[in-house]
Amino acid sequence: MHPGLSHRASCEKTLHNGVPASTPDGAFLGYLGSCIDITHRHEAEEKLRRIPRLLINAQEAERNRIGQELHDDLGQRVVALSIGISHLAQQMDGNDKLAADCANLQQQASAVITDIARLSRQLRPVTLQRLGLPAALQSLCAKSANPDGVVVTFSQYGELKRVVPWIVSIALYRVAQEALRNALAHSGTDRINIDLHIDRTGLAVMITDRGCGFAVEHTTTTGLGLSGMAERMENIGGILKIDSSPGAGVTVTASVSIPEWEPSWT
Ligand SMILES: Nc1ncnc2c1ncn2[C@@H]1O[C@H](COP(=O)(O)OP(=O)(O)OP(=O)(O)O)[C@@H](O)[C@H]1O
Ligand SMILES: [Mg+2]
CATH class of the missing domain: 3.30.565.10 (Histidine kinase-like ATPase, C-terminal domain)
Structure with a gap:
């Protein structure tokens, strides 16, 4: 066997190519041709075919992770911030200007909480997974x-x-x-x-x-x-x-x- 050729005990996929051979007076001798082991190529093509599916799964897994992280971490921190502002507002008796500023800040915090919840639901479609x-x-x-x-x-x-x-x-x-x-x-x-x-x-x-x-x-x-x-x-x-x-x-x-x-x- 040529040293550059690998040996496999059995070929799972082969590519055949041949032409009939005959003697000068036309008697059929058999086929002349080649038989190539294409198992490796077939396996590589199969792997390539699976790549888009693997990529989609990886992308969705990452979206799930980010969605969950947004919900559990960032979302909770902004909720804590909003509660803090509301406590602060309660101590602003008599200072209308600061009370109005606090109310404004709290409104912004609420809007951020809503956006985070929406974004995390978009990234991680829980209803799709469950229902x-x-x-x-x-x-x-x-x-x-x-x-x-x-x-x-x-x-x-x-x-x-x-x-x-x-x-x-x-x-x-x-x-x-x-x-x-x-x-x-x-x-x-x-x-x-x-x-x-x-x-x-x-x-x-x-x-x-x-x-x-x-x-x-x-x-x-x-x-x-x-x-x-x-x-x-x-x-x-x-x-x-x-x-x-x-x-x-x-x-x-x-x-x-x-x-x-x-x-x-x-
Ligand atoms: N329902 C629609 N009605 C009118 N125009 C549309 C509609 N859907 C797509 N288009 C047109 O096709 C373009 C391409 O849409 P595409 O979703 O690829 O990009 P985009 O919405 O502009 O940006 P991205 O989706 O990346 O945020 C849009 O910019 C818009 O001009
Ligand atoms: Mg678009």
């Missing part, structure tokens, strides 16, 4: 009620009869989160719908607004939202479709089929 995708999407809509009076509604079509794989539910949830954020930030609409469609082959989430729309093919923004949504869906073998044109609102559809559902769907 699943339909409940999490419903809760996302309910919590998006905002002072501008935009109505965000959730509708579900079809019933979930099997557990949604975590990698699928987190991808669909993150897409809905970003599409909703975009609709609230850019569309100028007063109504946004999030629809969850369930059938025997898989799931689709549609986020629709009736706002200003945009020219999908010509976006030159440096934003990370649209590319992030597309990447997430690609990584789970799903499809992201964005239908829009200026003046016509936006519909974002994220769909994925779950092959293991079909055999036992009753």
Whole structure:
């Protein structure tokens, strides 16, 4: 054996290449060719295929950690600060100017507490982990009620009869989160719908607004939202479709089929 070649007791994957050989008078002699052990290449390709999934899991684990840290540490410290200010305010009898300053500081502290709670829920979607995708999407809509009076509604079509794989539910949830954020930030609409469609082959989430729309093919923004949504869906073998044109609102559809559902769907 050539010293540069490694020896394996058995080849799990091989690549064959051959041509028939015959004598000058046409009698078949056999095949001439090569047989290459491609087990290592196959294993490397498998590992590469798993990388996006590992990256998503690592990213979600890190978001969970930061969300929990925000809630347990920073959030509690600002609560303590707010209590301290309120104690201070009680000692300001007779000093209206300082009492007003304290009230103002306490209002700011309360706003920071609300923001931290919202951010930590966004980073760590506890409802998704505990109650699943339909409940999490419903809760996302309910919590998006905002002072501008935009109505965000959730509708579900079809019933979930099997557990949604975590990698699928987190991808669909993150897409809905970003599409909703975009609709609230850019569309100028007063109504946004999030629809969850369930059938025997898989799931689709549609986020629709009736706002200003945009020219999908010509976006030159440096934003990370649209590319992030597309990447997430690609990584789970799903499809992201964005239908829009200026003046016509936006519909974002994220769909994925779950092959293991079909055999036992009753
Ligand atoms: N629902 C929508 N209505 C109108 N325009 C939209 C909508 N969604 C996206 N766009 C347009 O597409 C652009 C790109 O969106 P994208 O989410 O990638 O970036 P962004 O929201 O600007 O920034 P980021 O998501 O990184 O905070 C937006 O800047 C906006 O012009
Ligand atoms: Mg965005």
